[in-house]
Amino acid sequence: MESVQLTREELYEQVWKMPMSRLAAEYGISDVALAKTCKRFDIPRPGRGHWARLAAGEKIKRPPLPKGVPNRLQTILLTKVENPTPKVARPKPPEVPVARALGGAHPAVQALGAALAEAKTDTFGRMVIEGADRPVLSITLEIHRRALLILDAVCKAVVARGHAVVHEVTGKAAAKLALVVSGETMGVAIVEQLDREEHVPTPEEQQRIARGFAYGIPKYDQFACGKLQLALVGTCVSRSSWSDGSKRRLEQWLGHVVLAAEEEVEARRHYREGQERQRQENERRQRVEEEERQRAREQKAGADHRALLIKDLQEMTRNWREAREIREFLDAVRRAAPEDGRDGGLSAWLTWADVIVRELDPVSRPEAIAKILSPDLTGSHTRRPGGAWQGGADESGVA
Numbered sequence: 001m002e003s004v005q006l007t008r009e010e011l012y013e014q015v016w017k018m019p020m021s022r023l024a025a026e027y028g029i030s031d032v033a034l035a036k037t038c039k040r041f042d043i044p045r046p047g048r049g050h051w052a053r054l055a056a057g058e059k060i061k062r063p064p065l066p067k068g069v070p071n072r073l074q075t076i077l078l079t080k081v082e083n084p085t086p087k088v089a090r091p092k093p094p095e096v097p098v099a100r101a102l103g104g105a106h107p108a109v110q111a112l113g114a115a116l117a118e119a120k121t122d123t124f125g126r127m128v129i130e131g132a133d134r135p136v137l138s139i140t141l142e143i144h145r146r147a148l149l150i151l152d153a154v155c156k157a158v159v160a161r162g163h164a165v166v167h168e169v170t171g172k173a174a175a176k177l178a179l180v181v182s183g184e185t186m187g188v189a190i191v192e193q194l195d196r197e198e199h200v201p202t203p204e205e206q207q208r209i210a211r212g213f214a215y216g217i218p219k220y221d222q223f224a225c226g227k228l229q230l231a232l233v234g235t236c237v238s239r240s241s242w243s244d245g246s247k248r249r250l251e252q253w254l255g256h257v258v259l260a261a262e263e264e265v266e267a268r269r270h271y272r273e274g275q276e277r278q279r280q281e282n283e284r285r286q287r288v289e290e291e292e293r294q295r296a297r298e299q300k301a302g303a304d305h306r307a308l309l310i311k312d313l314q315e316m317t318r319n320w321r322e323a324r325e326i327r328e329f330l331d332a333v334r335r336a337a338p339e340d341g342r343d344g345g346l347s348a349w350l351t352w353a354d355v356i357v358r359e360l361d362p363v364s365r366p367e368a369i370a371k372i373l374s375p376d377l378t379g380s381h382t383r384r385p386g387g388a389w390q391g392g393a394d395e396s397g398v399a
Helices: 008-015 020-027 031-040 050-055 107-116 141-160 203-210 250-336 344-360
Strands: 003-007 075-079 127-130 135-139 164-171 174-181 184-198 220-233 241-243
Touching: 003 008, 008 020, 008 031, 020 031, 031 075, 075 250, 107 127, 107 135, 107 141, 107 164, 107 174, 127 174, 135 141, 135 174, 141 164, 141 174, 141 184, 141 220, 141 250, 174 250, 184 250, 220 250, 241 250, 250 344
Parallel strands: 135 184
Antiparallel strands: 003 075, 127 135, 164 174, 174 184, 184 220, 220 241
16 A cells, blocks of 8 residues: 655645545545544644635635644654455345245244244334344234244245354243354344324323423324334444335345345455454554654653763863862972971871872873763663763773
8 A cells, every 4th residue: 555654734734725525535545534634633624614615705714733742643644545446236136035834934933933922022012032132023913924934035045045044042032043154144133113103192191281290291102013124233234124115015125135145244354354454554553653752762862861971071171170270279289388398197188189189080080081972772871970971781981
């Protein structure tokens, strides 16, 4: 993939020169991805209607670019998305016949039908067999036969195309029903939909309304309407549910259901590949950010180390001058009190003073003057007596 490197300032200027959609197209990315990048790097962008107002001659003041956060990545990489594979014409949905009777139904349908006898009933009169995430079946007695026949048709069509159906009744009111297509498993569920009508208040509710206590009285009543909806559960495909409509009944959609189950395999592959690309991109971005943070640390360490070298040089210069002045003073003392006329105390003091001057004067120890010019990034710098600095990386002290 191609990548373009920009600074925050450069992207900020470009965002305010042309619409986001055009700018994103130039970089080969989506406008959503560009908007997320601006948000991530705290780059203000034009609001809704900005370009129309600008075209109308209105003067609009753009917000300034906020200062960047220290030690945070200030370089932006925009990765161009490869051209998507041209869409292939969708195959024609297979014909999926629906049997007239449940005799010889698929074993999964037979098991679900038997489980309905012990299923619980919800507030709308639907018999419910729970699944892992949602009901596998939720239908009234009047329509249960049709629902089972539809499930039977789907199961048999999937098996006829070389796939498999797995099922398991896990309890009196719980079951599992799934299609296994090329190793990918997806749940199947069929429910009776709800409709609503205006609620007719009961005599008691009418009295409450008359007294001004209408809170809690529903505006509508819901009821099972006899229309079925079939869904593939936990899928990536754009369409995963089909329902009875005014023009087409669910039975006419079953070929599309089978086709969608097969397309789910490719959709999941693309999803996983996208996740892997995103993971790699995140790792790459983290590496770039860490490299930039490391460069910032090195620059700061270099500046700090240089300041220490300057301070050490200034300190040695002051000590040298002070040592020179002290030597001049000691020479004057020796001239004023020649050696043959000194008492023992003065001689001892002069000897002590000579030692102090040698310790103070950096020139008396020239091998300790030079310091390591590169900073030690391990943090192991230590202070030596007399102001010398040494780094853990090199004990020689040679510049």
